Amino acid sequence: MNRLINNGEIMLKPQQNNYRDKISLDGIWKFKVDTEDIGIQNNWQLGLSSFKQIAVPSSWNEIDPELSDYIGVGWYQSEFYVSRLWDEKNIYIRFASVTYHCTLWINGQLVGTHDGGHLPFEFKISEFLQKDYSNKIVVRVENELSPLRVPPGNVDTGSLSIFMNNLPRTNYDFFPYAGIDRTVTLFTLPSEHISDITVNTNIKNNVGLVDVIVNTNVDDYSIYAVLDDGDKTFKSELSNDNSLLISVDNPNLWSVKDPHLYNLKIFLENKNSIIDTYELKIGIRTIEVKGDQIYLNDEKIEFKGFGRHEESPITGRAQNLPQSIMDHNLLKWIGANSYRTAHYPYSEEDIELADANGFLVINEIPAVGLFFDDIKENIDIRLELCRKQINTLINRDKNHPSVVMWSVANEPFPLDLLNRMKDGKNGPADEISTNFLNTLIEDAKTIDNSRPVTLAAIHGTPLDWLENVDVILLNRYYGWYFDQLDLDGAIEKLSNELSEIHDKTKKPIIISEFGADTIPGFHSVSDELYTEEYQLEYWKRYLEYAKKTDYVVGLHAWVLADFRTTHSTMRIGGLNHKGAFTRDRKPKMSAHYLRSEWNN
Numbered sequence: 001m002n003r004l005i006n007n008g009e010i011m012l013k014p015q016q017n018n019y020r021d022k023i024s025l026d027g028i029w030k031f032k033v034d035t036e037d038i039g040i041q042n043n044w045q046l047g048l049s050s051f052k053q054i055a056v057p058s059s060w061n062e063i064d065p066e067l068s069d070y071i072g073v074g075w076y077q078s079e080f081y082v083s084r085l086w087d088e089k090n091i092y093i094r095f096a097s098v099t100y101h102c103t104l105w106i107n108g109q110l111v112g113t114h115d116g117g118h119l120p121f122e123f124k125i126s127e128f129l130q131k132d133y134s135n136k137i138v139v140r141v142e143n144e145l146s147p148l149r150v151p152p153g154n155v156d157t158g159s160l161s162i163f164m165n166n167l168p169r170t171n172y173d174f175f176p177y178a179g180i181d182r183t184v185t186l187f188t189l190p191s192e193h194i195s196d197i198t199v200n201t202n203i204k205n206n207v208g209l210v211d212v213i214v215n216t217n218v219d220d221y222s223i224y225a226v227l228d229d230g231d232k233t234f235k236s237e238l239s240n241d242n243s244l245l246i247s248v249d250n251p252n253l254w255s256v257k258d259p260h261l262y263n264l265k266i267f268l269e270n271k272n273s274i275i276d277t278y279e280l281k282i283g284i285r286t287i288e289v290k291g292d293q294i295y296l297n298d299e300k301i302e303f304k305g306f307g308r309h310e311e312s313p314i315t316g317r318a319q320n321l322p323q324s325i326m327d328h329n330l331l332k333w334i335g336a337n338s339y340r341t342a343h344y345p346y347s348e349e350d351i352e353l354a355d356a357n358g359f360l361v362i363n364e365i366p367a368v369g370l371f372f373d374d375i376k377e378n379i380d381i382r383l384e385l386c387r388k389q390i391n392t393l394i395n396r397d398k399n400h401p402s403v404v405m406w407s408v409a410n411e412p413f414p415l416d417l418l419n420r421m422k423d424g425k426n427g428p429a430d431e432i433s434t435n436f437l438n439t440l441i442e443d444a445k446t447i448d449n450s451r452p453v454t455l456a457a458i459h460g461t462p463l464d465w466l467e468n469v470d471v472i473l474l475n476r477y478y479g480w481y482f483d484q485l486d487l488d489g490a491i492e493k494l495s496n497e498l499s500e501i502h503d504k505t506k507k508p509i510i511i512s513e514f515g516a517d518t519i520p521g522f523h524s525v526s527d528e529l530y531t532e533e534y535q536l537e538y539w540k541r542y543l544e545y546a547k548k549t550d551y552v553v554g555l556h557a558w559v560l561a562d563f564r565t566t567h568s569t570m571r572i573g574g575l576n577h578k579g580a581f582t583r584d585r586k587p588k589m590s591a592h593y594l595r596s597e598w599n600n
């Protein structure tokens with residue numbers, strides 16, 4: 001059986017140039033649900049005899065009322081021809097994301113499998129293809145919730161979900177959409193090619209230093225790079241090893257106000273002729289943590305923005321470029337400069353938009369709902385999945401200037417969570433969970449030592465877990481889940497807690513979530529939960545507190561827009577209503593308030 005090309009280390013995003021080609025397989029595919037999971041034994045991999053239509057990419061739960069809550073097995077089928085021009089080429093297929101488990105057959109032959117959503121994977125398929133006839137592609141997708149997956153579901157102990165009584169039983173607060181949810185691409189590579197590029201930038205005495213590491217599958221080669229921004233061109237020396245340096249005098253730095261991008265083109269040569277090229281957009285910038293502050297290009301930076309969800313009606317969690325652009329426009333409108341990819345990696349296009357729009361992105365793996373009240377073997381399974389996700393995410397996004405931080409988890413649940421929450425104590429953690437999180441932090445720093453690493457911590461998180469992060473992210477709901485309607489008391493508790501954490505850690509703090517469910521159109525002249533007035537007042541208090549607290553270097557309101565989650569008594573209409581915008585992106589009162597504050 002073909003295997004994944006490499007374990008977590010994905011290839012460069014497909015592109016079209018003189019040496020490479022690509023075609024999209026997106027469109028309307030055949031689709032069949034397999035509630036009894038009988039497809040394999042009945043040879044559905046050879047072709048579906050009956051079917052409905054489905055869009056690729058999409059989340060099947062949003063487009064078929066019968067499948068709204070269905071997260072079992074679904075089968076996809078399509079057909080494609082490969083042009084004669086590709087005859088001698090190495091041909092690959094790339095899925096930008098399939099949630100959660102994917103099995104691929106081409107012309108009835110098993111090509112390979114992959115686990116985990118939100119990140120790309122590829123298979124080499126040249127040997128499975130036929131000439132003069134179309135090629136049949138069949139994909140089995142399965143999204144069952146399991147405590148042994150990341151993110152986990154159907155968990156019985158050690159987390160909040162048992163009290164939420166939610167359905168489907170995720171261990172997290174968003175809907176577990178299923179399907180081929182991002183684009184599917186066929187692409188070719190020259191047999192001798194550039195396999196990876198890593199760009200790091202630095203600034204010394206007004207010279208931008210662009211360090212480029214180029215990996216190839218060739219033994220004897222030379223490489224060089226050309227950087228340009230339309231106005232000026234900078235070229236590296238020719239090199240016979242894998243590193244290049246380009247110096248840029250008076251560089252146009254990448255910043256929030258002026259997200260200047262350069263085009264970097266790498267040339268691979270063998271015996272003086274070019275055999276491959278690859279282009280990417282880069283920004284020259286630095287990001288550093290010094291003391292309890294964060295610096296972009298040596299200037300203190302304050303994060304203003306949101307935790308988002310990459311979802312909307314009709315497309316669910318699937319790639320939706322108009323929605324991405326709209327969300328970026330709303331972030332600009334409201335005066336935000338930053339967002340976190342809560343709680344999974346977003347599409348590559350979304351991050352490209354952030355590069356172009358000057359947003360500071362905290363990029364998170366799908367490690368949400370992690371719990372440790374379990375046997376060591378199971379915890380280790382989840383650890384390995386998270387490690388692979390970090391590896392893949394960093395490989396995918398390491399060259400984006402907008403990505404300024406890696407988040408290795410959202411709200412891992414410490415043992416004894418509920419008691420910790422009740423008394424607000426963050427006493428010591430057990431060794432297993434601490435080692436787990438330290439391994440993830442260490443991995444991220446080893447793969448990429450140019451960016452700060454963090455995790456988003458729930459109320460009651462042990463301080464031991466924050467020892468190795470560079471920036472502390474705190475999700476806090478004083479005034480909503482705690483101290484409802486008592487915003488004075490809420491802010492006092494927030495301030496006391498953060499001051500204690502800061503005293504002990506001396507690190508920068510970002511309040512990475514704070515919010516109140518708000519039903520659009522609910523109003524009251526007196527304090528009332530769920531009203532637009534309460535959300536506005538709640539966010540106002542947090543903003544006022546942060547303004548006067550130097551070590552709070554950022555606020556990410558939860559959440560940009562209302563989003564679909566699981567059914568529970570906590571979630572009216574199956575939605576989390578903490579958005580500044582409704583799910584169809586209409587502003588609530590508080591959106592106008594944030595806009596006036598953040599544009600000031």
Ligand code: GCB
Nearest residue numbers: 173410411475513558576578
């Ligand atoms: C959190 C979670 C987020 C939830 C949010 C809420 O702490 O990180 O996923 O949606 O709270 O609204 O309860």
